[in-house]
Ligand SMILES: NC(=O)C1=CN([C@@H]2O[C@H](COP(=O)(O)OP(=O)(O)OC[C@H]3O[C@@H](n4cnc5c(N)ncnc54)[C@H](O)[C@@H]3O)[C@@H](O)[C@H]2O)C=CC1
């Protein structure tokens with residue numbers, strides 16, 4: 122069997138080598154010629170998977186090691202009876218880590234307490250839901266907007282997006298990119314909604330770039346400069362708008378989900394789906410091959426103020442400023458589009474909060490909920 126795999130998919134050799142010959146390639150360079158003689162195609166989010174790529178090829182299985190599927194023409198695959206799998210939830214915790222790390226940076230700069238802010242979460246799927254759970258541990262008030270779920274589950278505790286924009290101090294976008302149907306998300310945050318954001322609102326997009334009208338945001342930031350913004354996803358990646366980039370507080374090149382844990386989990390999910398497709402037992406397990414994190418534990422030896430202790434753990438594990446500064450360094454050297462892809466390809470190792478154990482003395486139990494709620498492992502030691 123011949124398997125073509127995006128070069129940014131970790132552990133492909135460990136998972137797939139027994140099945141056949143693996144060829145690696147940058148996702149943006151995958152062409153019809155490259156896939157023609159392959160049986161299996163394994164991509165991430167940057168390869169448009171459609172008739173243009175697959176027509177005339179032998180491909181019988183496509184796997185994307187990502188949550189998002191907007192780069193895949195699912196109708197075409199169905200029509201051609203090509204099996205398909207994605208990796209739902211694989212890097213959701215990593216995106217939540219990214220958002221929380223960003224919020225802590227802004228809270229420190231602006232001197233606000235997250236617990237006293239209202240956070241609006243648009244899209245309450247794997248990412249939005251986990252963010253909601255973790256923020257509740259901090260005591261933050263959350264407003265949730267997810268019309269597809271509200272319809273399907275008859276939820277009356279969800280709000281519509283305009284109510285959310287009106288009331289939230291922090292607006293987090295975690296929607297997939299959907300262009301049609303009852304609840305499209307293309308430019309869900311359009312010019313009119315961007316204009317109604319209250320001065321001082323924090324706006325975060327870690328879903329898909331085109332869920333937010335980038336030109337309209339650029340206009341608001343240039344003309345009024347009264348929002349705090351965190352953008353991980355952009356329209357026209359990798360050649361993103363330089364002006365918008367320069368106006369955003371925290372600007373990163375689509376790496377919110379790029380923890381090693383999230384990416385490895387994505388590979389494992391596609392391996393499992395591929396084995397199931399071929400009726401083979403999935404013997405390889407991520408737990409057997411996953412590398413140990415560099416930083417295993419943080420020990421708090423005495424009572425510590427909860428929020429300071431939490432911020433310390435977050436920074437020890439993943440400080441978003443590393444990526445902001447790293448991306449800017451690449452941009453100055455390589456130009457925007459090349460930097461965008463190169464930084465992701467050479468992405469420094471990052472582990473999820475869940476890989477870090479926090480040891481607490483029993484008399485520090487006040488911290489317990491907040492540390493565990495934020496996703497860290499907890500160990501309580503004697504006084
Ligand atoms: N920045 C990054 O590195 C990453 C970005 N993503 C993006 O984040 C998106 C969300 O990820 P998950 O939560 O895991 O996906 P999910 O599929 O679990 O949840 C998406 C949620 O959005 C809701 N939704 C759909 N249309 C909506 C609308 N018009 N308004 C409000 N809510 C709507 C759905 O009902 C669903 O509950 C992915 O589709 C992907 O595009 C995912 C992983 C990493």
Ligand SMILES: O=C(O)C(=O)[C@H](O)COP(=O)(O)O
Nearest residue numbers: 165166167187188189212378
């Ligand atoms: O899972 C998703 O959906 C994402 O957006 C990925 O984290 C993006 O991964 P790359 O395709 O950028 O490697």
